[in-house]
């Protein structure tokens with residue numbers, strides 16, 4: 001237990017040292033996204049009944065920031081530890097793989113949540129300024145559920161990939177060629193209702209669609225997919241990636257680069 | 258009583274490696290002793306240490322720490338072990354004291370400030386405790402790694418070439434510290450290149466070459482077995498001396514290389530040297546380096562005369 005608490009504290013302390021990067025980057029990027037897409041582009045768009053494009057966009061951006069930051073936090077922590085060699089310390093010390101996974105993915109969740117909250121705040125200010133109304137959270141517990149799931153799942157994915165990775169390039173390849181397209185095609189910017197039925201079916205095979213729409217349902221009360229389906233798929237994702245992370249720690253490499 | 262470390266028939270073949278790194282090694286570390294594992298580069302020393310800490314899994318054979326197999330109950334064995342890796346670890350985010358505090362936490366110690374400060378003092382790092390690792394000199398990094406290995410006061414300390422890159426004065430301080438730890442009851446396994454210091458420190462040594470132990474025993478006994486006494490006789494004037502032990506004559510200096518079991522008395526009565534001509538006699542005992550070189554060259558373990 002002490003091992004878990006220590007690793008968690010260490011992970012938090014680590015990203016607090018780069019707090020500017022943690023806070024400013026999402027602040028600027030969500031500001032830009034909202035400005036370009038939400039305001040200029042979405043002026044006339046109505047996606048769902050009674051929901052402006054601006055408010056539709058906010059949960060999507062929150063989830064995108066959350067997922068990216070959870071993934072980055074875990075993977076860069078493991079990889080930089082591989083680089084300096086102190087990942088071996090964790091293997092040599094009496095801490096269990098479970099403690100490592102939980103501590104690292106929870107810290108990733110914390111960082112992702114900070115980013116999501118910043119995005120939410122920026123979005124809420126935009127909405128107030130444009131539409132004169134505050135963005136309220138429709139279903140707080142549902143919101144919390146999908147935030148926690150997404151943070152943990154992508155923390156674990158980050159851990160898994162970093163343990164197998166042998167170069168930095170492999171990490172950026174995952175971000176650029178898998179994570180980014182899946183987020184963009186997962187309904188961050190567009191409701192899949194507007195797509196051709198074929199592409200709708202394809203989109204439904206994208207697991208990120210369920211996290212994004214789950215959170216959208218939590219905040220706005222509207223979603224492209226059934227919220228229970230989204231919850232079940234997220235839970236399955238959580239179980240699967242926990243197992244993958246455990247396997248990765250067992251078989252992957254703690255060795256320094 | 259369970260031995261601090263018991264390695265039996267340890268074999269390790271790396272995946273993709275062409276040769277076995279360790280080929281059936283057996284030895285023990287006894288309570289309160291300093292055991293030296295000596296061998297040239299690539300002999301398999303680090304591999305052996307890695308199997309003890311579970312960084313590597315043995316291909317076959319077993320490693321037991323205080324009677325417990327490291328593969329069966331790693332949480333127990335890891336708690337008993339402190340390890341200083343051969344490669345310097347350079348974690349970039351935290352300062353010296355933070356690193357030691359986190360490291361204590363990995364071993365279940367939440368409030369370890371007293372021990373940390375004790376170690377910082379002991380290893381002359383106290384005034385550097387707020388520095389990042391990259392601000393430390395090579396010797397300081399090495400000492401930080403030693404402090405890390407000791408935060409939880411382990412019963413078995415593994416030192417993988419801990420003095421590589423440390424200057425002579427500091428090296429001697431470190432050896433003194435290692436002896437102190439041993440005197441407090443710690444059992445120590447150390448690998449090193451510095452044979453002189455291994456000779457000074459280690460109660461027993463194992464000499465390893467190409468993955469196999471070529472000799473194992475008390476340091477003194479090994480030196481006695483594999484080295485010769487060198488007797489240098491300086492005469493006041495040249496004289497014809499005849500002996501099977503005579504190796505070299507330089508002017509009025511005569512060098513004899515004599516087996517360790519021959520006493521000086523026996524030697525002097527065999528080589529009749531006119532007493533009046535003797536100006537000086539120097540006796541050099543053999544050292545571990547000599548024994549080591551003989552053993553790892555492996556051409557002939559018997560000492561050629």
Ligand SMILES: Nc1ncnc2c1ncn2[C@@H]1O[C@H](COP(=O)(O)OP(=O)(O)O)[C@@H](O)[C@H]1O
Nearest residue numbers: 271274278296297298299300301302303304305
């Ligand atoms: N991770 C590894 N993969 C493949 N071969 C290795 C690995 N680590 C060490 N070796 C090989 O195993 C042998 C023993 O290495 P090592 O234990 O580091 O020796 P030493 O510490 O005595 O210098 C060497 O031939 C080395 O090249």
Ligand SMILES: [Mg+2]
Nearest residue numbers: 302303304343
């Ligand atoms: Mg080595």
